[in-house]
Amino acid sequence: MRRTRKATIVVALASIMLAVTTGAAGAATPSAGKAAVCASNWGSLLKSAPNPHTAPLKNIRTGRHDCYDRIVFDVPAATGNVGYHVGYVDAFYQDASGKRIAVGGGAILEIYVSAPSHDADYRPTYPARAAKPLPGVDLAGYKTFRDAKFGASYEGQTQVGLGVRARLPFRVLQLDDRLVVDVAHTW
Numbered sequence: 001m002r003r004t005r006k007a008t009i010v011v012a013l014a015s016i017m018l019a020v021t022t023g024a025a026g027a028a029t030p031s032a033g034k035a036a037v038c039a040s041n042w043g044s045l046l047k048s049a050p051n052p053h054t055a056p057l058k059n060i061r062t063g064r065h066d067c068y069d070r071i072v073f074d075v076p077a078a079t080g081n082v083g084y085h086v087g088y089v090d091a092f093y094q095d096a097s098g099k100r101i102a103v104g105g106g107a108i109l110e111i112y113v114s115a116p117s118h119d120a121d122y123r124p125t126y127p128a129r130a131a132k133p134l135p136g137v138d139l140a141g142y143k144t145f146r147d148a149k150f151g152a153s154y155e156g157q158t159q160v161g162l163g164v165r166a167r168l169p170f171r172v173l174q175l176d177d178r179l180v181v182d183v184a185h186t187w
Contacts, residue, residue, distance in 0.1 A: 038067035042169035051083025054156040056125040081174035083114030092161035105146035105163025117153035
């Protein structure tokens with residue numbers, strides 16, 4: 001009897017360990033009553049990918065996730081991956097004018113997207129104004145994002161200053177019609 005009980009405990013512990021190492025137990029979302037397991041090897045160094053196309057930017061939106069905050073640049077007329085240049089800066093300066101723009105937070109992530117905020121006839125496709133918060137973006141309640149300011153749309157690129165809590169790891173995802181930047185909540 002004692003050996004059977006001991007064997008049952010060993011099998012149960014082995015099952016738990018297997019579930020943890022394969023991610024079955026740690027993949028639960030907070031809504032299921034468990035904390036998400038957030039591991040990233042994204043890093044915080046400059047990331048970039050050129051792309052010469054200049055389809056216009058239509059929208060910028062944000063989202064909150066268990067392990068990161070996300071900003072999305074919608075470029076629906078893109079005919080391939082959207083180019084970008086994303087990295088931390090000590091201060092945010094408007095492209096072309098050099099005017100310093102205040103961005104709240106412990107660190108500033110400067111984002112250039114290879115998409116102007118206007119069409120070929122210079123009619124606005126994304127109604128942002130220099131040094132102002134991004135239209136339609138409300139960062140209240142975000143764990144990492146603190147502020148988001150429009151820099152400029154100059155020479156086929158749109159510039160945004162994203163204020164974050166601290167210099168945290170981030171990743172950039174290129175999709176056919178949008179660019180996604182995720183910033184982790186922790187290291």
